[in-house]
Amino acid sequence: xxxxxxxxxxxxxxxxxxxxxxxxxxxxxxxxxxxxxxxxxxxxxxxxxxxxxxxxxxxxxxxxxxxxxxxxxxxxxxxxxxxxxxxxxxxxxxxxxxxxxxxxxxxxxxxxxxxxxxxxxxxxxxxxxxxxxxxxxxxxxxxxxxxxxxxxxxxxxxxxxxxxxxxxxxxxxxxxxxxxxxxxxxxxxxxxxxxxxxxxxxxxxxxxxxxxxxxxxxxxxxxxxxxxxxxxxxxxxxxxxxxxxxxxxxxxxxxxxxxxxxxxxxxxxxxxxxxxxxxxxxxxxxxxxxxxxxxxxxxxxxxxxxxxxxxxxxxxxxxxxxxxxxxxxxxxxxxxxxxxxxxxxxxxxxxxxxxxxxxxxxxxxxxxxxxxxxxxxxxxxxxxxxxxxxxxxxxxxxxxxxxxxxxxxxxxxxxxxxxxx
Amino acid sequence: xxxxxxxxxxxxxxxxxxxxxxxxxxxxxxxxxxxxxxxxxxxxxxxxxxxxxxxxxxxxxxxxxxxxxxxxxxxxxxxxxxxxxxxxxxxxxxxxxxxxxxxxxxxxxxxxxxxxxxxxxxxxxxxxxxxxxxxxxxxxxxxxxxxxxxxxxxxxxxxxxxxxxxxxxxxxxxxxxxxxxxxxxxxxxxxxxxxxxxxxxxxxxxxxxxxxxxxxxxxxxxxxxxxxxxxxxxxxxxxxxxxxxxxxxxxxxxxxxxxxxxxxxxxxxxxxxxxxxxxxxxxxxxxxxxxxxxxxxxxxxxxxxxxxxxxxxxxxxxxxxxxxxxxxxxxxxxxxxxxxxxxxxxxxxxxxxxxxxxxxxxxxxxxxxxxxxxxxxxxxxxxxxxxxxxxxxxxxxxxxxxxxxxxxxxxxxxxxxxxxxxxxxxxxxxxxxxxxxxxxxxxxxxxxxxxxxxxx
Numbered sequence: 001x002x003x004x005x006x007x008x009x010x011x012x013x014x015x016x017x018x019x020x021x022x023x024x025x026x027x028x029x030x031x032x033x034x035x036x037x038x039x040x041x042x043x044x045x046x047x048x049x050x051x052x053x054x055x056x057x058x059x060x061x062x063x064x065x066x067x068x069x070x071x072x073x074x075x076x077x078x079x080x081x082x083x084x085x086x087x088x089x090x091x092x093x094x095x096x097x098x099x100x101x102x103x104x105x106x107x108x109x110x111x112x113x114x115x116x117x118x119x120x121x122x123x124x125x126x127x128x129x130x131x132x133x134x135x136x137x138x139x140x141x142x143x144x145x146x147x148x149x150x151x152x153x154x155x156x157x158x159x160x161x162x163x164x165x166x167x168x169x170x171x172x173x174x175x176x177x178x179x180x181x182x183x184x185x186x187x188x189x190x191x192x193x194x195x196x197x198x199x200x201x202x203x204x205x206x207x208x209x210x211x212x213x214x215x216x217x218x219x220x221x222x223x224x225x226x227x228x229x230x231x232x233x234x235x236x237x238x239x240x241x242x243x244x245x246x247x248x249x250x251x252x253x254x255x256x257x258x259x260x261x262x263x264x265x266x267x268x269x270x271x272x273x274x275x276x277x278x279x280x281x282x283x284x285x286x287x288x289x290x291x292x293x294x295x296x297x298x299x300x301x302x303x304x305x306x307x308x309x310x311x312x313x314x315x316x317x318x319x320x321x322x323x324x325x326x327x328x329x330x331x332x333x334x335x336x337x338x339x340x341x342x343x344x345x346x347x348x349x350x351x352x353x354x355x356x357x358x359x360x361x362x363x364x365x366x367x368x369x370x371x372x373x374x375x376x377x378x379x380x381x382x383x384x385x386x387x388x389x390x391x392x393x394x395x396x397x398x399x400x401x402x403x404x405x406x407x408x409x410x411x412x413x414x415x416x417x418x419x420x421x
Numbered sequence: 422x423x424x425x426x427x428x429x430x431x432x433x434x435x436x437x438x439x440x441x442x443x444x445x446x447x448x449x450x451x452x453x454x455x456x457x458x459x460x461x462x463x464x465x466x467x468x469x470x471x472x473x474x475x476x477x478x479x480x481x482x483x484x485x486x487x488x489x490x491x492x493x494x495x496x497x498x499x500x501x502x503x504x505x506x507x508x509x510x511x512x513x514x515x516x517x518x519x520x521x522x523x524x525x526x527x528x529x530x531x532x533x534x535x536x537x538x539x540x541x542x543x544x545x546x547x548x549x550x551x552x553x554x555x556x557x558x559x560x561x562x563x564x565x566x567x568x569x570x571x572x573x574x575x576x577x578x579x580x581x582x583x584x585x586x587x588x589x590x591x592x593x594x595x596x597x598x599x600x601x602x603x604x605x606x607x608x609x610x611x612x613x614x615x616x617x618x619x620x621x622x623x624x625x626x627x628x629x630x631x632x633x634x635x636x637x638x639x640x641x642x643x644x645x646x647x648x649x650x651x652x653x654x655x656x657x658x659x660x661x662x663x664x665x666x667x668x669x670x671x672x673x674x675x676x677x678x679x680x681x682x683x684x685x686x687x688x689x690x691x692x693x694x695x696x697x698x699x700x701x702x703x704x705x706x707x708x709x710x711x712x713x714x715x716x717x718x719x720x721x722x723x724x725x726x727x728x729x730x731x732x733x734x735x736x737x738x739x740x741x742x743x744x745x746x747x748x749x750x751x752x753x754x755x756x757x758x759x760x761x762x763x764x765x766x767x768x769x770x771x772x773x774x775x776x777x778x779x780x781x782x783x784x785x786x787x788x789x790x791x792x793x794x795x796x797x798x799x800x801x802x803x804x805x806x807x808x809x810x811x812x813x814x815x816x817x818x819x820x821x822x823x824x825x826x827x828x829x830x831x832x833x834x835x836x837x838x839x840x841x842x843x844x845x846x847x848x849x850x851x852x853x854x855x856x857x858x859x860x861x862x863x864x865x866x867x868x869x870x871x872x873x874x875x876x877x
Contacts, residue, residue: 082445086862088495090445135867139819182820182830184872186521240876242524242534384445399816407445 038362039320040334046268057165071416197233453861462486468559477511512543620775
């Protein structure tokens, strides 16, 4: 084990020099629990704590105590852009730090084998602010996407080995998009539009967990697609007065953004008494994201836009481990491979997506026998990705997508505190 | 102990990873075989940064050579000294201020956007002379052969304000700046003088005398060729490299394409009334324009109709392909029956034969410019093709540009000269050609960083 820790440490350092850094595919945030994040965001096959409400509701049946778990991450994401050669132009994002969070509570009900719980978590989100006046300011200057899921859950144990669970999801979504308009004002301001809307939607999250042997367990979970349909959002145009006919004041817009379904499988191994290993795979049904269209109430002929996205379904593969360093301290490591759901030609300034490798680590510390502190850090690595004018022309998006190279660096520390009673 | 050291190594690795920077390296533009240390731009109003019907400071700061020079600075370029006018509304040769878009009362009392002078009169840009040598030797109104005329500053105040000496030539003053690199964009006025005056001067001729060329004439081919050869020979005499830029076809320029030839829209009743009106004035049936419901060609004067047609009947409907100039009094078209009851005078139209003269000259001049670039081993910039393509729209940095008046983004409010955004497009084209010719890697500018027409 000591040797493997050294090997992992060394390979982390090698990766630093061979790759550069990025967050989860598309606008997904796989940050459902700190213990899981530290282990490459695994845990579908092994319910380590009540974050399983989010990862696999079937696992909740195996947890024999009431608990609360409060956790949050802080995202430090920086995306860089470089224009095609021979341009010396570069731009970067100045993205605000975001704090995706997860809150869980579980309750051992008086009914035998029945557990109840609730999870409040943020499985999707995006926050990006490009530097002022950047090359593609007419496509996007700033975006903020927030999705908060509230999921009351029931989980039931069948016999000694099988747990099933189901949760109802109530989702709240908010989106804010800002971009400059390709017109110029005599007065000293930059014409721009801000689109702002909120919505709610419902969905479900179901899962099953089973023990094959005392050492090996498995899990499968499915969280449904939730469509964030914004109807009558505010479209606020800041334009020269003489153009108010084209860009009317008090305009409204409709748009829809899918939060895709995720099918997850996991295997858990208790390798030794003090070492646990997880293997997970998630299939995100990104193909639901075909197009991002905006329809306006006033002057739709000019203002409506269609933005083909044509994302592809993608598997994410994850591996993680947890080692009991001593009675109170657990060390965790993990990694995952998260290929981009976006083809060249469809890369946009709001999701300049890349294939990513995630490397995570962290620890758990028992402050008291009932109270744990968990900390994690996730680094997301990627190589620069280029979208050429030809890529865009091939799929018919030229003029509506940026051309050049993107690379994203993300490091996401987080911590949680859990209490059992 | 061993456990502790492993723990700290692990922690260190995490910390190092957190410092990882994305790997998109900075590119450093390289001059290649060119020497940009002293770039001199030679040309006319398009080089000077004249826009919105005036020479004004904003236009000069956004002149294509100034944009180009800023990019050259990254590749060994030096300071680009321009003969800037003071900040203000600028002036044209007639002392008028630059045009700006304003909401004015249109027909029926509805406010419409129109280019109007920014002030009652232009600013005095001519009485204060400036001291060179200058890097921007763009002289408003200059034709090819003007660059070589001693004392041209006495004929053209735009050179008068910056000439080194009353007997100076534009080219001589450009050479005083000791160019290591130059751009030459000349020839536009050799055609435009004729075209913007509605083809009222002398058309394209192979042979002519420069002293006899009037403002409305097309420069004769021999004069143009001789001038270009002389200018290129002088500019390259000291070993300077450079780029020669060709001239656009009139059909790419909004001054000639904004007013449609068939913009006379009539109801059946109006068509009938117009025919009756002509008949009442004693116009014989066969000379009455064939007004029909719907779109009609404007009625234009055509002095070139056969001698058999009496002079007072030398008018007809415009035909497809013929051009009505932006200078036509559009309020008279709307309110006084210009183009329907009375013919549009010849100075506001380019008729078929005149367009042929213009295009023949443009093609011949562009051939000459290309040959000259080749003969002197210079970069050649085909701006004509770019503007041709822009007629149907060109996308840069996700901005759609075209050659439409006001909205198109490329041209300024006079419909002939380019906007800052148009200048950025030209500068990028010039850089593309320079890079290809000299193996340099000048960095194109972001088109989205430059403005088109400003709206009130």
